[in-house]
Amino acid sequence: MQAxxxxxxxxxxxxxxxxxxxxxxxxxxxxxxxxAALNHRDVYITQGLYPxxxxxxxxxxxxxxxxxxxxxxxxxxxxxxxxxxxxxRSYQILRIPNPGTMAQQVAVPAENIxxxxxxxxxxxxxxxxxxxxxxxxxxxxxxxxEQGQKVLISGVGGGVALFAFQFALATGAEVYVxxxxxxxxxxxxxxxxxGSMDYKDTGWGKxxxxxxxxxxxxxxxxxxxGFQELFNAVRPGGxxxxxxxxxxxxxxxxxxxxxxxxxxxxxxxxxxxxEFTDMVNFVDQHKVEPVVDSVFSLKDGQQAFxxxxxxxxxxxxxxxxx
Numbered sequence: 001m002q003a004x005x006x007x008x009x010x011x012x013x014x015x016x017x018x019x020x021x022x023x024x025x026x027x028x029x030x031x032x033x034x035x036a037a038l039n040h041r042d043v044y045i046t047q048g049l050y051p052x053x054x055x056x057x058x059x060x061x062x063x064x065x066x067x068x069x070x071x072x073x074x075x076x077x078x079x080x081x082x083x084x085x086x087x088x089r090s091y092q093i094l095r096i097p098n099p100g101t102m103a104q105q106v107a108v109p110a111e112n113i114x115x116x117x118x119x120x121x122x123x124x125x126x127x128x129x130x131x132x133x134x135x136x137x138x139x140x141x142x143x144x145x146e147q148g149q150k151v152l153i154s155g156v157g158g159g160v161a162l163f164a165f166q167f168a169l170a171t172g173a174e175v176y177v178x179x180x181x182x183x184x185x186x187x188x189x190x191x192x193x194x195g196s197m198d199y200k201d202t203g204w205g206k207x208x209x210x211x212x213x214x215x216x217x218x219x220x221x222x223x224x225x226g227f228q229e230l231f232n233a234v235r236p237g238g239x240x241x242x243x244x245x246x247x248x249x250x251x252x253x254x255x256x257x258x259x260x261x262x263x264x265x266x267x268x269x270x271x272x273x274x275e276f277t278d279m280v281n282f283v284d285q286h287k288v289e290p291v292v293d294s295v296f297s298l299k300d301g302q303q304a305f306x307x308x309x310x311x312x313x314x315x316x317x318x319x320x321x322x
Contacts, residue, residue: 004060004301005058006055010047027109031074033065033101033321034064035123035126036063038062041061042061058101063100064116065122073113073129074108076095076112079091087270128280130159130270131160131162143217145168145216147173151215152175165188170282176208183314195208209235214235214236218241223244228253231263238261241268293316
């Protein structure tokens with residue numbers, strides 16, 4: 001079969017046309033992939049920033065395709081465990097150490113396939129699973145977002161942030177965004193954002209908090225030195241939910257702002273099987289259309305990785321198997 005293979009740190013990805021077909025193990029089944037999507041996780045792996053990776057390997061956690069004549073999505077959250085509050089010790093994200101979705105076929109647990117919403121194209125469907133699940137848990141399970149609340153999404157343009165933005169809009173929240181890119185802020189406003197801020201501006205959190213009266217829910221993936229601005233933007237009793245840390249360690253937080261405003265800081269990562277099913281149903285019910293930034297063929301996969309590494313994307317970058 002055709003596949004995109006990661007062989008060595010710092011080397012271009014290799015497009016192969018004769019990789020052995022996957023063999024389903026006990027409890028697994030084979031999905032014929034029509035489209036796969038990139039996540040930052042895939043890029044970090046190629047940069048040698050992800051532990052426990054044995055090469056060569058086929059990357060990819062997101063995929064949509066055909067299973068026994070049915071159009072399906074693949075839930076990349078494997079072996080979550082019995083506690084819905086936190087994943088268990090045997091938890092995995094598809095598909096390390098086994099081959100992933102950037103190929104014509106992939107073996108996955110049979111329980112991890114869900115019917116594709118009919119309104120989604122293959123490219124849109126492939127864009128949904130990992131980022132959509134992460135956004136859904138962060139926004140609804142952890143953030144307890146409800147209709148009419150004020151919500152702030154930081155770093156709009158990335159896959160998870162855009163899904164959180166779209167989901168919040170669909171549920172009837174009043175949504176604001178931040179981005180260091182004027183173009184991305186403008187695009188978010190055209191999609192329905194009430195307002196936006198450049199997170200590089202000094203005091204943006206205080207200004208936005210004053211303008212809006214503060215946010216009930218803030219969804220953040222950055223952390224870092226700007227995290228304290230979120231405390232100026234959140235309203236008393238609000239929730240700050242974190243699913244990433246692209247700007248590094250958090251410093252200079254005022255504990256007074258934390259306890260006096262009675263703010264909750266909540267971590268979130270991926271989600272349960274039920275949350276995945278609920279997320280797909282939500283997308284189907286509200287006819288949410290994932291934002292696809294660009295589409296590449298498998299043989300041009302390195303170009304897709306280069307685009308993500310440069311941070312140019314607005315939405316998901318997708319590979320098609322043709």
